[in-house]
Amino acid sequence: MRLLMAPLVLTLLLPLSAVAQDGADSLSAEVDRLFEAWHRPDTPGAAVLVLKDGAVVHSRGYGMANLEQGAPIRPSSVFDIASVSKQFAAFALALLESDGLVGWDDPVHQYIPELADFGRPVTLRQLVHHTSGIRDWPGTLAMAGWDYQDVMSFEQILRMAFQQEELNFDPGTEYTYSNTGYNLIAEVVSRVSGQSFRDFTDERIFGPLGMTRTHFHDDHTRLVADRADSYRLAPGGEPGYRNVVNSLTAMGSSSLFSTVEDLARWILNFEEPVVGDALVFDRMHERGILSDGDTIAYAGGQSLGSFRGSTRWTHTGSWAGYRTALFRHPDERFAVVVLANRADANPAGLANRITEIYLADALDPPMVAQDNQRGGGDPPEPWTPSAETLVEYEGVFRSPEIESTYHLVVDEGRLLAHHFRTGTRLLRPVAPDRFQAPTLGEVIFVRDAEGGITHFTANQGRIRGFRFERIL
Secondary structure, three states, X not given: OHHHHHHHHHHHHHHHHHHHHOOOOHHHHHXXXXXXXXXXXXXXXXXXXXXXXXXXXXXXXXXXXXXOOOEEOOOOOEEEOHHHHHHHHHHHHHHHHHOOOOOOOOEHHHOOOOOOOOOOOOEHHHHHHOOOOOOOHHXXXXXXXXXXXXXXXXXXXXXXXXXXXXXXXXXXXXXXXXXXXXXXHHHHHHHHHOOOHHHHHHHHHHOOOOOOOOEEOOOOOOOOOOEOOOEEEOHHHXXXXXEOOOOEOOEOOEOEEEOHXXXXXXXXXXXXXXXXXXXXXXXXXXXXXXXXXXXXXXXOOOEEEEEXXXXXXXXXXXXXXXXXXXXXXXXXXXXXXXXXXXXXXXXXXXXXXXXXXXXXXXXXXXXXXXXXOOOOOOOXXXXXXXXXXXXXXXXXXXXXXXXXXXXXEEEOOEEEEEEOOOEXXXXXXXXXXXXXXXXXXXXXXXXXXXXXXXXXXXXXXXXXXXXXXXXX
């Protein structure tokens, strides 16, 4: 009976947003003013939904979903919600555990034997909490010369994961966000259930919750009705916007297409569960614990935090021109969703402003910023090597893990790295054997006992110690 009634109840709730759109509610009118600059026919914008006490109190679109066709954003517009997708992957895995088909502490190799043997087990729990040490694929693919607007398929991401030879750190010892870990979760769900990840989540989550406009996008060529395209500001100070191509199918970590209306159904499932038992929701709210006993903020695809004294669960997302945020305040039975299709948007900041509008009486006073200036001493002296010194770093360096090669040469007193896809990058000297470079990040050259350079390692964002062997 609850399964049958839930979509109907939510359908009855959603028309309440019409009151908000008409501006009859003063709080809703304040939200409108936040987005007033975007509510034009020549700019992308956002869809926004606010839930309070189990009812939709604001649901509206601002700006355009498609600038070329003149299609406005509506609450029914479909966005790629980017990393907000992760909580759905964690939920799917927890459903399988509730079914008795997996264990939270099972080693990933039990289900995906293609992964390299890292010498110590990586568990499903560690994938969920980003404590596995598995490297993040956006960083490794960037090092390999991929552009984020290239076609990046789920299969390509898995192949990259299967070629990883080392971990960033021993599993369980640290927290470092890894999209790759959530792609592996999606693959585990598929292999254990015998269904595609899209079909499993459609059948077990989206269908029962009445989320009819939601799906994991497993084919970047598939047509999606009412899709909001993604945009960024035109470069070089030119007027207008440019389209940002989205050809990613990263199930689990990203690539969930949804609407603010459907996400209201998802949020209400945390208040009055229709899908999922006590174990599932315990897993969703169970924060990771490191091997030294420290508890991290991250749980099942969402982080626990506080905003002006109010406990809240949050996650944000960013891919192509999409910027997204889903914030839940369970004690106040309040939630806000902001889905934007413009790369210059700050959905977390906007969600904070909306929260302040609706929970003004429940929040602590804002903290006054402290002017905490400290003397840091003199900056270190820059290292300025001679051209003769730089020649020592010339060579051809290759990573078999990502099948990618960099040619390092000295030109006019500068050390340059050439890659056939990304072109030329300057390696800026920092200290002997240490450089900084776009895409590669911190580059550290390693020598043998005789002082000869054998390889370099790259540390970029969520990637540590990525090794490029000198082959010439």
